[in-house]
Amino acid sequence: DTGVSQDPRHKITKRGQNVTFRCDPISEHNRLYWYRQTLGQGPEFLTYFQNEAQLEKSRLLSDRFSAERPKGSFSTLEIQRTEQGDSAMYLCASSLAGLKPRETQYFGPGTRLLVL
Amino acid sequence: AQSVSQHNHHVILSEAASLELGCNYSYGGTVNLFWYVQYPGQHLQLLLKYFSGDPLVKGIKGFEAEFIKSKFSFNLRKPSVQWSDTAEYFCAVRTRAGGGSQGNLIFGKGTKLSVKP
Numbered sequence A: 001d002t003g004v005s006q007d008p009r010h011k012i013t014k015r016g017q018n019v020t021f022r023c024d025p026i027s028e029h030n031r032l033y034w035y036r037q038t039l040g041q042g043p044e045f046l047t048y049f050q051n052e053a054q055l056e057k058s059r060l061l062s063d064r065f066s067a068e069r070p071k072g073s074f075s076t077l078e079i080q081r082t083e084q085g086d087s088a089m090y091l092c093a094s095s096l097a098g099l100k101p102r103e104t105q106y107f108g109p110g111t112r113l114l115v116l
Numbered sequence B: 001a002q003s004v005s006q007h008n009h010h011v012i013l014s015e016a017a018s019l020e021l022g023c024n025y026s027y028g029g030t031v032n033l034f035w036y037v038q039y040p041g042q043h044l045q046l047l048l049k050y051f052s053g054d055p056l057v058k059g060i061k062g063f064e065a066e067f068i069k070s071k072f073s074f075n076l077r078k079p080s081v082q083w084s085d086t087a088e089y090f091c092a093v094r095t096r097a098g099g100g101s102q103g104n105l106i107f108g109k110g111t112k113l114s115v116k117p
Helices: none
Strands: A005-007 A010-013 A019-024 A031-037 A044-050 A053-057 A065-068 A075-079 A088-095 A111-115 B003-005 B010-014 B019-021 B024-026 B031-038 B045-050 B056-058 B064-068 B073-078 B087-095 B111-116
Touching: A005 A088, A010 A019, A019 A088, A019 A111, A031 A075, A044 A065, A075 A088, B003 B087, B010 B019, B019 B111, B024 B073, B031 B064, B031 B073, B045 B056, B045 B064, B045 B073, B073 B087
Parallel strands: A010 A111, B010 B111
Antiparallel strands: A005 A019, A019 A075, A031 A044, A031 A088, A044 A053, A065 A075, A088 A111, B003 B024, B019 B073, B031 B045, B031 B087, B056 B064, B064 B073, B087 B111
């Protein structure tokens, strides 16, 4: 399977703990996105990378959230001092952005976070 | 701020009925438009996309969508639904300020489609 993969698929943690999620994009995709989806809502943009550079961050991304893509391949999303409001599905998507603006994002299965 | 509205939260149809799901966006400039589908227990999959050209685009599994610029709409249609079309459908927009791509997608809240056999 050469699609976007995410690990873990499920995470249960206690309030105040730190959690880290990993995303492996489709090989050779230069853009990687993180979204968050809560019940009854569509995905909401958090941040994205082009290669290893983080190009944009949403206002949804509080100081407790940090994302990295150190070698321009996989990415990690860390949430520090988790709160119950962080409970959501965290989605990763990747794309190949080139000269022609016909970029299409492909999504992974997501990591479902439950903060107790 | 840009937004995407999907008019129907939950649609229930019988097999062979025709489907139209509404999607409107708020942005006056150039846009790229997408419909994604999420089948039960599966991840988001691309159904179809519009970048430019013919406003009527065809996707997988017999779905099509029409971009009407004057109405800021990109409605999804299928002439005859099947039980296997039961899923949640999301409309998404990417704005293209300055001729380039803004990158991130803006999603609607989704429409759940239930097809009765």
